[in-house]
Amino acid sequence: MSQTISTPRQRSIASAGASSRGATMAAGTRVFLAGLALCAAGAGPAHSQARSPAPASAQPDRARVTVPNFWNPRSRGERVEAPQTGRAVRFLTDDEFPPLHFSGPDGNPTGFVVELTRAVCEKLSIVCTVQARRFDTLLDSLAERQGDVVAAAIPLTPALRARFAATRPYFRWPARFAARTDRGLPVPSAGTLAGKSVAVLGASAHAAYLKAFFPKAELKDVPDLAAAEGAVKRGEADYVFADGLNLALWVGGQEAGDCCALIGGDYLENRYFGEGIGLVTRQEDAALSRALDDALQRVWDDGKYAELYLRFFPVSPF
Template sequence: MPKTEASKTDASKTDTSKSAAPGVMVPNLWNPRSRQERLEAPQTGRPVRFLTDDEFPPLHFSGPDGTPTGFVVELARAVCERLSITCTVQARRFDTLLDALAERQGDVVAAAIPLTPALRARFLATRPYFRWPARFAARSDRGLPAPSAEALAGRTVAVLGGSAHAAYLKAFFPKALAKDFTDLSAAQGALKRGETDYLFSDGLTLALWIGGTEAEGCCGFLGGDYLENRYFGEGIGFVARREDVALSRALDDALQRLWDEGKYTEIYLRFFPVSPF
């Protein structure tokens, strides 16, 4: 399986990725050995109703015409096309999505709800189609080395105090000098001003900042991604009711095929010009 361009420390051995465009890494979250005969979605006589939230770009948000869009939403639409089924997408408040699914107001949740044991005890979920990589960022003009336990010794690293990223830094980069911040924008500002050597945080949020106007091109990712489940979770997948086994398995199969056919990569590049991976 292909490797990411960036080298990884032993603490960051995770899913593999591939480079689909110069400097853009696309995560490969599928196991090629799990391929099977094509699974058909059950025919219910009505559209499969996807539920999402419209306030979390670039994963799911309201488009210019008010229609839900985003990486997760367009992936759901591609899955429906791949399965040759009719689907609808309805936006609801994020904290009501799982209850709406349980009350049969929809059939599948397509939103950034973390996959956890508690969620799996209540619902079925596909394998993750997106995960939350942790990344190091640094000023682009400093020429700092790629992060490793040795390279970070004695160097300052901004983290959110009490976060999973702070705990990971302490466990795997014990000689780094952690600088705790209470909010990410303050940590980003400190990195931009050169008041800290590195920033270690959620890759998605950092990617949006690095590619946005606020960073003013100051900074970029350094090193690889870190996806340790115990610290950063399993990621997100499509969520269905426990009795809808055939639908959940068909969604899983369709996701694998979208990856194989390059459709996943096509959608990913539309919404992640700076990849979190």
């Protein structure tokens, strides 16, 4: 499904009003996030397999939603213009990973990443199209010149940079703790977690992080995230430590039953949780990559990033 993004240059064009991530993102996680995305986008009831979202009438308290800032104010330079190609810049995405990118009620691609792409094109005053393709074909399609930019949840890694160019991260996956709100548990630290039980996926990056930085915590290995969340809800574990995006959906949804909340800060160590995601281009399109990077910075500066974040993340993973 293709979609054209309107820009100041061409207003007549129509526009639409991980534990592992990227190529190894489990299909179950994609379904798991659907409830939050549909609720945030006002798209109606969630898929039957998705977790039930919070009531639609429960709007996010914007004063309490943390919007992450991935930009260094000292890195700002002169405005970078997009190279003029004489045609639309073609963005490739996937439509099965809400709230980052998914198919909207009208069948067109939408989601936080897609709408951020629209904002970037507005900043650069360029015409852009968005086409949804199967996730595991995106990078090959880019290499084969079937598109110009990949805008999807593909992790930034040394292997990716050896093959492609990419902007700085515009989104990352924080690790977070969650706990019951009725037990008065302390904010997690190396000291306060001594003797406390923490549900965590066995053999995961989150388990390795706990062992390295919270060595006195009692790890309760579980097979999947649902088991970890259930253990905390039933009081069988004091905390759960997992991907913040998944936990944000859970604590804000009906399955948690208002039992629990995120507690403490976010953890973003690259070695354990990755660098995040950026807009990916071919290496020979370095000028386009620099322009996209500059536009992302300006989208943050003018508040549009925060506006989109609040729309698609009513419960912030940060």
